[in-house]
Every structure is written in structure tokens, then in C-alpha cells.
Amino acid sequence: MATSYTPTEDRVRAAAPVALGVFRITVALLFMMHGTAKLFGWPDGSPAVLAAWPQWWAGILEVVLGGLIAVGLCTRSAAFLASGMMAVAYFWMHFPASLWPKVNGGEPAVLYCFVFLLLVFAGPGAFAVARR
Template sequence: MSRFADPVYCVVRLIVGLAYACHGGQKLFGYPGGGHGMSGLAFLAGIIELVCGFLIAFGLFTRVAAFLASGEMAVAYFIFYVGTVPTLEAKFFPIMNGGELALVNCWIFFFIIFYGPGRWSIDAVLRKGRSNAGPA
């Protein structure tokens, strides 16, 4: 099973990153599914989601992108989900405050910060190219 770890991690990173980028595209361009013309925090979130989503998906500057994405999801969770519900119980349980996706994304991106881009990534190709480059 461990021989499939690298390609499976690549697929997970690709799916999570592209899904995250879709949220940014929705906020900024209204595609897919509306929401065009956001301003303020939503506009900033859209930029982070679109750019970091693609970077994570393809494994370029992966740790930095995952750090920004995880932070954005943590802020979103506490401001827009925990911060807007009236009861203590709803603040504690993501299923009650609607913040499950933000919470799960936050922790997936947090994991990616520490796991890194993986072998099947642009970062790995660039790193390999640098190590093969001889002195000038």
C-alpha cells in the first residue's frame, strides 16, 4: 500500500486545491455558481482561495500557500461561523454552526504545511533541478 502513498497524496492535494480554487473563482468571477463582485474581506479571501488553491493543487510554493490557506480558513471559521451563532453549544459544534468545510479545510491545509508538496509536485521537480545543477 505504501507504494501508492505518493500518487494518492498528489490526487488528494489536487482535488482539495482545485475545490478551494473554485471557492475563490466563485467569489471573484461568479464562476462556478455566482457570488461575483465581492468586496472587502470576501474579495481578499477570493484572491487567497484562487491563488493558493492552484498553488496547492499543482504543488508550487506548497507550504507557503497551505499556510495562507489554513490561516484564512481559521479566520473564516471563527469570524463567520463561531462568531455569528447565538448559543455556546452552536459555537462549539461545527455541525451546528455550519463551519464544517472551513474547519476541515483549515486542518487539511495545516497538514500540508508539515507534510510538504510530496514527490509528485512542481516543487519536487524544481528542487531536483536545483540539486542537479552544477557550479556555474
């Protein structure tokens, strides 16, 4: 049985890959910015000491994984790693202070974790170097 959609629903469905692509690029660039802040002190703060654990290494992962996700290359794999990285960051750095992300400052880590997990399942959308 075929499902019929209104013209508005058809237009929204047709635009979904573009919306997903813009979402992926925006989130990835914001994620990369966290890495550049750790590595270079840009756009704010001071850079982490070279090879300092875990800040410098987290910055490397944020720049590399964010870059891959932004251009849409190995999106699902990079998003899976980034999601796991954010889960580890939450449980290692934030959770010991409190269960609640609003209280322990872990809201960005939780959001990034689930946004990247969504990209694992949804794929890159439009504007990706690789479509898978």
C-alpha cells in the first residue's frame, strides 16, 4: 500500500539529505574548533602542552575526526569513534562530579556523543566526498 504525502511533506523529504549534510558540516566544524582550541589556543585559551595527556591527544582526535566528518569521508566510522570519544570524556571527566550533565558540565559531551551516534546511523547526507 503506497503512502501519499502532501506537497509540503514531499518537499521536506526531498530536502532531508541537504539538511543532514549542512547539519553534519556544522557540527563537525564546531567539534574541530574544540580541537584547535586545545592544540593552538585558537579561537580562545592557551594550547595544551605538546603530547600532554589527555588534552593534546583529544585535540588531535577532535581535529582529525571532525575534519573527516566535515568533508564526508569515512563519515560513519569517524562519527562512531567521535561518539565513543565523547562517551569516554563524559564518564571519565564529568560523571564523577555528578550524574546530571547540567550539574557536572558534561552537556556538550553528551550532545556530541548522541549527534555523532545519529550520523553513524543516518550517514553523511548531501555534500559528502563519500556517500556511505
